[in-house]
Amino acid sequence: MRVYTTTKLTGLLLGPISFLLILGLIPEAELAYAPRIVLAVTAWTAVWWITEAVPIPAASLLPVILLPTLGGLDMETTAKAYGDPIVFMYMGGFIIAIAIEKWNLHKRMALHILKRIGAESHRIVLGVMAATAFLSMWISNAATALMMLPVALAVIKEVQEKEILKGESLQKFSKSILLAVAYAASIGGLATLVGSVPNAVFAAMSKQMLNHEIMFFEWFLFGFPVSILFLAILYVYLTKIKFKVSAFQGKKPDFIDHDLKALGAMTREEKSVFTVFLLTACLWMFKFILPFQISDTSIAIFGAVLLFLIPSTKDERILEWKDMQSLPWGLLLLFGGGLSLAAGFSATNLTAWIGGKLKLLEGHPYLFVLIILTAAILFMTEIMSNTAVANMVIPMTIGLGAALQVEPYGLMAAAALASSCAFMLPISTPPNAAVFSSNLLTIKDMVRAGFWLNIAGVFLIVISAYFWLPAVFQ
Secondary structure (H helix, E strand, O other), rough: OOOHHHHHHHHHHHHHHHHHHHHHHOOOOOOOHHHHHHHHHHHHHHHHHHHHOOOHHHHHHHHHHHHHHHOOHHHHHHHHHHHHHHHHHHHHHHHHHHHHHHHOOHHHHHHHHHHHHHHHHHHHHHHHHHHHHHHHHHOOOHHHHHHHHHHHHHHHHHHHHHOOOOHHHHHHHHHHHHHHHHHHHHHHHHOOOOHHHHHHHHHHHHHHHHHHOOHHHHHHHHHHHHHHHHHHHHHHHHHHHHOOOOOOOOOOOOOOHHHHHHHHHOHHHHHHHHHHHHHHHHHHHHHHHOOOOOHHHHHHHHHHHHHHHHHHOOEEEEOOOOHHHHHHHHHHHHHHHHHHHHHHHHOOOOOHHHHHHHHOOOOOOOOHHHHHHHHHHHHHOOOHHHHHHHHHHHHHHHHHHHHHHOOOHHHHHHHHHHHHOOOOOOOOOOOHHHHHHHOOOOOHHHHHHHHHHHHHHHHHHHHHHHHHHHHHHH
């Protein structure tokens, strides 16, 4: 296997070339040395992110090498970003997710949601969507999709074996339930700061560049209604428009009761994990009623540490350090790299310079700019890492807000939400890739279904950022 494909080799060379071009073509009179270095390093890092010339986490370490060495930013400020509170909040969330997976709690949650919603074809799709979206609020979209895919495939298998649906109806049902898993995994994450990395990037850069801390509950008030509306659109689109399926005939699928019976009674370990999960979520949501101050990061780490304290019935604790091998350390580095570049934007006042360059948009209405920005990002993230897109674009939206003489939060939130929404290609997101691996979908199926969902996403995100966000972020 070739280590460097043509794309990767091109990116490997284009990264330093873009660095040199920016450094050489922008005169000192227009942009001082330090912000020029920051911009050039951002371009190099972005090219390596986009092309994956080297592993993305490794590319995320470039700022540590280049910014202090070349005089763009001091080492202390550069390195501090990798230990940003938001990074630790995400780490805590990931650790709780590992415990949920380790003790199989996710499957029990999903099956109970399905049991309560019902066993008609459209109800099962709705149940799978609801379970996937709920899990994705707290667990990475990739992990959620991988958890829910076996459930979806079990449904399809039973419907096929018992001939509840046949022919074209079976195909439509199979495609709708698989796409429900993929799309709901991305949409559910919009609701919370820990559900999608771009949301956390938004919060971190708001604190770092605007000195405004976005609270977990504050984002939830904004993101949860957006997620619910998007899920409603998804449900109607998949079951009533794109893949309309006739009602089940004869015997209803009984895999839910069968699987729940196989799981048996809830174990002590599951109860412990569920208790810690609920405690953490409640503290995030209602910390404002506490008689003392505590940050979202401290809450996340508190929940994580508890899991290392509680014993199980198997001569070990709920979590042991060996379980941390599955912690996505690379994602945390990627996050830190983006925050490091954002720190450079802020410290060198590069944002103001970019804002000046964007003054050509001054004559256009804010709503028009919001639509163009959202659409551009949403289709960019089809072929790029959502975290990479968020890390690159969100700092620039602050400058864009200054150019338009508006608060930047609407632009930032639109960029964060749009970065998480990619529905057209298997390569766009891990959930898309997961369901595509089932061999029950074609790329054509995904493109056709995903395109119109992208269009719906543009309008929903724009409306939410324009009308709803100002009411929440007062």
